[in-house]
Each structure stands twice: as C-alpha cells, then as structure tokens.
Amino acid sequence: MGKIxxxxxxxxxxxxxxxxxxxxxxxxxxxxxxIRNKGYDFIKTPSVEYFETIGKASAIDESxxxxxxxxxxxxxVLRPDMTTPIARIAASKLLKEKNPLRxxxxxxxxxxQQREGGRPAxxxxxxxxxIGDFSxxxxxxxxxxxVELVKALGVESFRITIGHAGLLTAFLTNxxxxxxxxxxxxxxxxxxxxxxxxxxxxxxxxLQEQKENLTKLIDYTIDFKVFENFRxxxxxxxxxxxxxxxxxxxxxxxQLKDPSIVSFDFSxxxxxxxxxxxxxxxxAAGSGFPIGNGGRYDELFRQFxxxxxxxxxxxxxxxxxxVLPKRDVEEKHxxxxxxxxxxxxxxxxxxxxxxxxxxxxxxxxESVYELDVYKQxxxxxxxxxxxxxxxx
Amino acid sequence: xxxxxxxxPKGRIFEEAYELFVEAGFDLPKEINDSRKLxxxxxxxxxxxxxxxxxDVPVYVEHGVADIGIAxxxxxxxxxxxxxxxxxxxxxxxYIATAGLxxxxxxxIAPRVATKYPTxxxxxxxxxxxxxxxxxxxxxxELAPMIGLADRIVDIVSTGQTLKENGLVEYEKIVDISSRxxxxxxxxxxxxxxxxxxxxxxxxxxxxx
Numbered sequence: 001m002g003k004i005x006x007x008x009x010x011x012x013x014x015x016x017x018x019x020x021x022x023x024x025x026x027x028x029x030x031x032x033x034x035i036r037n038k039g040y041d042f043i044k045t046p047s048v049e050y051f052e053t054i055g056k057a058s059a060i061d062e063s064x065x066x067x068x069x070x071x072x073x074x075x076x077v078l079r080p081d082m083t084t085p086i087a088r089i090a091a092s093k094l095l096k097e098k099n100p101l102r103x104x105x106x107x108x109x110x111x112x113q114q115r116e117g118g119r120p121a122x123x124x125x126x127x128x129x130x131i132g133d134f135s136x137x138x139x140x141x142x143x144x145x146x147v148e149l150v151k152a153l154g155v156e157s158f159r160i161t162i163g164h165a166g167l168l169t170a171f172l173t174n175x176x177x178x179x180x181x182x183x184x185x186x187x188x189x190x191x192x193x194x195x196x197x198x199x200x201x202x203x204x205x206x207l208q209e210q211k212e213n214l215t216k217l218i219d220y221t222i223d224f225k226v227f228e229n230f231r232x233x234x235x236x237x238x239x240x241x242x243x244x245x246x247x248x249x250x251x252x253x254x255q256l257k258d259p260s261i262v263s264f265d266f267s268x269x270x271x272x273x274x275x276x277x278x279x280x281x282x283x284a285a286g287s288g289f290p291i292g293n294g295g296r297y298d299e300l301f302r303q304f305x306x307x308x309x310x311x312x313x314x315x316x317x318x319x320x321x322x323v324l325p326k327r328d329v330e331e332k333h334x335x336x337x338x339x340x341x342x343x344x345x346x347x348x349x350x351x352x353x354x355x356x357x358x359x360x361x362x363x364x365x366e367s368v369y370e371l372d373v374y375k376q377x378x379x380x381x382x383x384x385x386x387x388x389x390x391x392x
Numbered sequence: 393x394x395x396x397x398x399x400x401p402k403g404r405i406f407e408e409a410y411e412l413f414v415e416a417g418f419d420l421p422k423e424i425n426d427s428r429k430l431x432x433x434x435x436x437x438x439x440x441x442x443x444x445x446x447x448d449v450p451v452y453v454e455h456g457v458a459d460i461g462i463a464x465x466x467x468x469x470x471x472x473x474x475x476x477x478x479x480x481x482x483x484x485x486x487y488i489a490t491a492g493l494x495x496x497x498x499x500x501i502a503p504r505v506a507t508k509y510p511t512x513x514x515x516x517x518x519x520x521x522x523x524x525x526x527x528x529x530x531x532x533x534e535l536a537p538m539i540g541l542a543d544r545i546v547d548i549v550s551t552g553q554t555l556k557e558n559g560l561v562e563y564e565k566i567v568d569i570s571s572r573x574x575x576x577x578x579x580x581x582x583x584x585x586x587x588x589x590x591x592x593x594x595x596x597x598x599x600x601x
Contacts, residue, residue, distance in 0.1 A: 159581050192476035192580075195572055283581040288456020289474070290578060 012113040012121025020321065022329060024124065027153060027317055028106050031126050034152050038145055040104040040128045045085035047108075051075035057303045058084040059272035064111040066121075078110035082125060083312065084300065090131045091304035099308075100132030106317075120318055127294070127314030131301075134309030136244055139278050139296060140251035142311050146294065147261060150282060150315070154324055158284040158291070160261055163268025164245060165275040165295065167230070170238045171217065171266070175210040185214070189269040194218045217267050230266075248278060274300040282315070286323035291316055332358055335378040337365040339385040346384040394583045395438045396590065399458035401446035405571055408483040409462045416597035450475055450574060459579035459587065465569045466548060470509045476580050478591055479573035482598065486550035488512060488566040491537075493559065498524070498543045506536035507546035516546065516566050534558040 009015070016024060032042065048068065049055065052075070055065055060080035068076045079085055082105045094101055106126040113121045128145065130138050143160065150158055168189070172182045181204050188197040197218055201211045213233060227242050227249070234241065253259050270279050270293070279295030294313025301308050334353060338346035343364075350360045365383065368374050375381050383390045400406050414420055419436040432441040442458055446467060453461035454473040461475070466488060468477065488509065506527045507513040517524045527542055534554060536542040548569065549555065555562060573594065580587055 157582070159584075161581055192478075192577065195477045195480045281577075281581075283578040285578075285582050288454060288576050288578055 010121070012119060014120050014122070023321055023324070023327065024317060026327065027320060027324075028126070030153055031106065031149060031315075032104075034149055035104045035126075035128055035145075038102075038128075040102040042104050042106070043086070043089065044105070044107065045079065045082070045089065047078055047110075048076050049079050049085060049088075051077045054079060054084050054088060057087070057300065059274050060111060061271075066110050066112050079107075080111050081109055082107050082127060082314065083129060083297065086129050087131075087300050087304055087310070090129075090308075090310075091301060091306045095132060095306070095308065100130060100138075102128065102130055104128040124317035125314045126317060127292075127312060129310060129312035131310045131312075132308050133311070134298070136248040136251055138309065138311050139248050140255055142294060142313055143252060143262065143278075143280065144255045146280075146282060146292065146313050146315075147256060150284070150292070153320065154327075155284050155291070155320070156325070158261070158282060158323075159263065160280050160282050161263055161265050161268055162278055162280040163264070163266055164241070164278050165270070166277055167241045167245065167266055168269055170235075170241060171230075171233055172214070174233060174235065174238075175213045176204070176206065181206075186269050189217075189267050190271050245278075270295070272297070274303075277311070280313070282313075284319075284323040287319045289316075289319055291319040291323060332379045333377075334358055334360045334380045334382065335375065336360055336362050337368070337381065337383045338362065339365055339383070341386045342384045345386075349382075349384060394586045395440060396460060396583070396586060397440045397442060397458045399442045399444050399449045399452040399461035401449050401462060401464075402443050403446070405446065405462065405464065405484045406443070409481065409571065412481060412483060412594070412597065416594050418593070447471075453574050453576050456576045456578055459576055459583060460590070461574045462571055463574050464571055465567070466509060466512070468572060468574070469567065470511045472511065474577060475574040476577055477572050477574055479594060479598070481571045481573055481594075482601065483571045485568070485570045486548050487568045488546060489549045490516075490544045490546050490563045490566065491534075491549070491555050491560045492544045492563060493537050494561045496537075496543065498522075503544070504542040505544045505546055506533055506542035508533060509546055512566065513546040534560055 036042070051065070051067060055062070055067075055075070055077040058081050065080055066078040068078070070076055086103055086105065090101055090103065094103070104127065106124065108122055108124050110122050113119055128142075130142060143162070147160065168186070169182065172185055176182050176185065184200060184204070185197065188200055198215065201214055206214070227245050231239060231242055249264075252262060256262065268279065268281065272279075272295075274297045275295045276298045277296030280293065281290040282292040284291045292313055292315035294311070296309070296311040298309050301310060336346050336350050346362055350362045353360045361378070365371075380391070400409060410420070418434070418439070420434045420439075421432070430443050432443065433439075434441065442452060444452060446464060449458075449461040449463040450467055450471050450473040452458040453463075453475045462481065464484060468475075490505075503522065503524045504527055505513050505517065505524045506529050508529060508531070510526045510528050513524075513526055527536070529536065533545045533547045536545050537560060538558060544563065545560075546566065549562060552562065573591065575587060
C-alpha cells in the first residue's frame with residue numbers, strides 16, 4: 001500500500017453530500033413519525049461498547065468488528081448492530097420499568113470490510129424492537145409494521161420472505177444424526193448453496209428416508225405454505241411450532257392489506273445465530289441486497305440472563321436510498337448579495353423572507369469567487385445595495 | 393414477464409452453457425457465438441446476456457446488475473460472494489489439486505505455495521494443520537516449482553496434461569469443480585416466478601443428460 005493521500009478515507013467509509021444527506025434526513029423524519037405513532041420510543045446508545053459483552057453477544061462475525069483498546073487495556077468495539085446494545089439496556093434497566101417494551105432507533109453501525117469496496121463499512125440502520133412479548137401477536141405486529149413502514153417510505157415494489165428458525169432446526173434435527181450435521185446443512189442454507197446442500201446429503205451418509213425428507217426443504221415445487229404438510233415430519237413435542245405458525249399466519253392475513261407481499265420459505269436461514277422463531281428478509285426491486293431483515297430472537301436475552309421474548313427488524317438506510325425514487329424537494333433558495341454599506345438593509349430583507357419559510361443565503365458580493373457560477377446554485381438572486389435592491 | 397439479465401463467462405464455458413440453454417429449449421439467437429458485443433439480447437425469451445470475464449461473473453450477480461450468472465465453482469470458492477447457488481450444470485468439469493515436482497517434500501521452515509486461488513489454498517492448508525506461505529500468481533502456475541519459486545502449486549486440473557508436460561505430479565485433490573448457476577438473492581425473491589421457471593426448464597434438460 002502506498003502513502004495515504006489527503007483525500008482518502010478508510011475502506012468502506014463514505015461521505016454524505018448535501019443531496020444524499022437531505023434524502024437520509026427525509027427517511028429519518030418520515031420513519032420517526034411513523035414509528036412513534038406505533039407507540040415505540042426512540043433511544044440512542046454509545047458508538048463504542050465492550051468487546052467482551054456486546055462484541056461477543058452480537059451475531060456479527062468477529063472479523064467484521066472494528067476493535068480498539070482503551071487505556072485500561074480493555075478491548076472495545078464500534079457497535080456492529082443495534083439489537084444487541086438495545087438488549088443490554090432492556091435487560092439491565094428498562095424492562096424493569098416497562099414490560100413489554102417498544103424501542104426504536106436510527107443509528108449508524110460499523111462493519112469492517114476485508115476484501116473490497118462497493119459495500120459501506122459504516123451505514124445507518126433504522127429499526128425497532130418489541131421486547132417482552134412471546135406471542136404471535138408480537139410477530140405479526142413486527143411484520144405488519146415493517147410492511148407499512150417500507151410503504152410509507154415510498155418503496156413501490158417489494159416482497160417479504162418469512163422463514164422460521166425453530167422449525168428449521170427441528171426439521172434438520174429430526175432428519176440427521178448429529179448436531180454437527182445440522183450445523184453443516186444449516187450453513188449451506190444460509191449461503192443458499194442448494195448444490196452444496198444436495199452434495200452434503202450424500203457425503204453425510206444419511207438414510208435414504210432422511211435424504212428424501214431433507215431434499216424437500218429445497219424443492220420449491222412442494223408447497224409448505226400449507227403448514228399442515230409439515231406436521232408429519234415433526235415429533236409430538238414439536239407440533240406446537242405449527243400451531244404457532246398457523247396463528248401467526250392468520251393474524252397476518254387479518255392485518256395486512258395485501259397479504260401477497262408476504263411469502264413463506266422454510267429454507268430461509270440466517271447467519272444471525274440468535275434467531276429462535278420467525279425470521280424474515282425484505283427485498284426491493286433496485287437493490288441487489290435485502291433492504292432489511294428481522295425476526296424473533298429470544299435467545300439473545302439468555303446471554304443477558306433474562307428470559308424474555310423479543311422480536312424486531314432493521315432496515316438499511318444505504319440500501320433504501322438505492323431503491324427510493326429521486327425526490328424533488330420543493331423549496332426556494334434565495335441568494336441575497338449585498339454591497340458595501342447595505343449590510344443592515346440586506347439583513348432586514350433576509351429576516352423577512354426567512355420568517356416566510358424561505359431559505360435565504362446572505363453573502364457579501366465582493367467575497368464571491370466566481371459570481372456567475374455561484375449564482376447557479378440558487379433559485380433567485382437579489383443584489384442589495386445602498387441605492388436599492390435589484391432582482392437578477 | 394420480467395426481463396432476465398444473465399452474466400455469462402466468455403470462452404469455452406460460454407459455448408457449453410449456451411448449447412445447454414439451446415437444448416433446454418430456449419429460443420436464442422444463433423450469431424451470439426462470434427459476436428464481439430458485450431451485451432447480447434435474446435428478445436424472444438426476454439433475456440439479456442452480459443459477457444464477462446469468468447472471475448467477474450459473481451461480482452455482477454452479487455451486486456444485482458445481473459439476475460443470474462454462470463460461474464465456475466473455483467471462482468465461487470475463491471470469492472465467497474453473497475449469491476445463491478441453485479444448480480450444478482455439470483459442464484466444464486475439473487478439479488483443484490496440489491502439485492509439485494515428483495518425490496519432493498515441503499520446505500520445513502517456510503513452505504511456499506504458488507496459486508491463482510489464495511483463499512482456497514489457504515483454507516486447504518489450514519484444515520490440514522499446516523502453515524504455508526501463499527504466493528499469488530495470475531497464470532502459468534506450473535512454472536513456480538520448476539524454477540524454485542514454490543514447493544507446491546494449487547491449481548485447476550482437467551486432464552493432467554499440462555502438469556505432465558512440465559514434469560509435475562499431482563499430490564492431493566482438494567475439490568471437484570464444475571459450472572454453477574448462481575442467482576442474486578433479491579432477484580430470487582422479486583422475480584421468483586420467472587427464475588423458478590427458468591431453473592426448472594434447465595433442470596429438466598440436466599436430468600435428461
């Protein structure tokens with residue numbers, strides 16, 4: 001690597017220029033109003049946390065963490081997600097005051113890029129967490145809120161695919177012999193490596209019946225949308241999973257205006273190991289990556305010694321920006337150029353216009369570098385001199 | 393019906409894959425083979441082909457500028473990109489292996505391995521419990537042991553002819569390689585009907601083979 005040049009930024013770090021920044025601000029304020037109306041409270045957490053706690057509890061791969069060392073020699077991390085810090089606050093304080101708890105955030109998170117650009121290492125995420133509710137009503141609220149929020153933000157064409165971590169684990173466990181096999185197969189599903197999945201079935205030395213059952217998981221011609229079809233593959237103790245899912249689906253159909261946005265795929269698996277129940281991803285035309293994801297993560301709270309149900313989702317603002325249509329901001333930006341001696345007069349004029357909800361830039365004319373170029377950034381230009389003001 | 397964009401590797405894999413598509417019943421233009429264009433339309437099928445370097449196909453698919461791609465498993469293993477691997481096309485079959493001069497041992501102090509596939513090579517030796525130094529080369533990997541740059545190479549072997557002609561022998565086979573159909577995760581959901589139909593049609597042809 002050569003000498004770092006003055007204009008360079010660390011890999012994956014991005015500036016937000018005014019136009020993009022305004023877009024983000026629009027997303028933030030729209031989302032904030034929407035989410036607060038749903039009864040969620042916004043909170044902020046520190047950018048830096050301990051590696052021992054948040055770093056380890058978060059499901060983000062250690063190699064993606066930005067690490068620092070404090071003056072006591074403790075390893076710190078730049079927060080790689082918001083769900084884990086929120087779980088920390090909820091478990092240690094807020095749950096004792098209010099349970100169930102509805103929290104929301106709009107924050108930047110950090111994930112180091114090892115290989116190349118094209119992906120940001122710092123990005124904004126907005127999301128919400130419903131903590132203290134084990135029920136399907138909670139799951140349905142989360143999906144419904146995600147759908148309505150994405151719509152409210154102006155995304156025209158999107159889909160949500162829902163899977164179930166608990167059901168997948170049960171199905172894999174019932175058809176394999178060891179935990180190791182379950183993990184190997186689940187990892188291939190996370191990677192959506194169907195070719196590898198089929199090869200692994202041969203390598204693992206499973207019974208013919210087990211292999212046939214497992215193949216059904218990636219054969220989309222079999223309709224598991226009818227959850228009843230799943231019952232035959234589950235033990236008596238596992239049947240409650242289907243009961244829960246059926247209730248969840250009924251609630252969704254009741255709540256969603258257009259249920260066709262949502263579909264179920266039980267091969268959906270996540271690298272986030274703390275998901276225990278339903279999990280989902282949001283896909284929108286225009287971005288090659290999911291714009292958001294979420295699910296039920298009761299397991300995370302066990303790391304904070306709490307037994308509570310929790311479900312939520314997050315949306316990547318950077319990916320949202322890719323799919324949102326360009327918004328034309330209707331605002332008038334006026335330039336008041338004043339000459340020597342007209343300062344007070346120009347100020348009075350600017351104040352009057354600003355009170356009228358106009359954007360006004362006040363500028364001493366002699367300081368402008370290239371007047372013709374500078375003027376182009378504004379909708380209206382006025383020159384204020386001692387003699388009077390002149391519209392350009 | 394949605395338009396599908398398919399990233400195809402130029403060269404030999406392209407010809408085999410194209411033949412597979414035609415045999416699977418897709419209505420594709422004939423002159424595509426000898427065209428020098430980088431983007432080729434197949435209007436009857438509403439398919440657009442992007443012709444890319446084999447190593448670049450997963451990049452296009454990961455970023456979603458192509459919905460589907462055809463990529464060698466070697467490239468997928470090397471780059472570890474976020475794409476769905478849906479079908480083994482069983483074309484361009486070969487494997488990755490280690491090779492070196494006959495009857496040689498690895499240098500004990502600083503064993504050196506030359507390869508075009510640093511990730512695959514690193515993972516292979518890591519799993520074996522050996523720490524090696526990887527030297528990344530872009531071609532003519534066989535040269536490395538001959539001129540004393542490395543003790544071993546990790547490279548693609550299809551017939552073994554190149555190794556033989558250069559006086560090298562194969563030591564360990566690492567993994568089988570063939571061409572795979574890969575899909576962008578968002579396209580897989582947003583254009584799911586179209587892509588599933590496409591995959592099913594290809595799968596039917598593959599079963600016949």
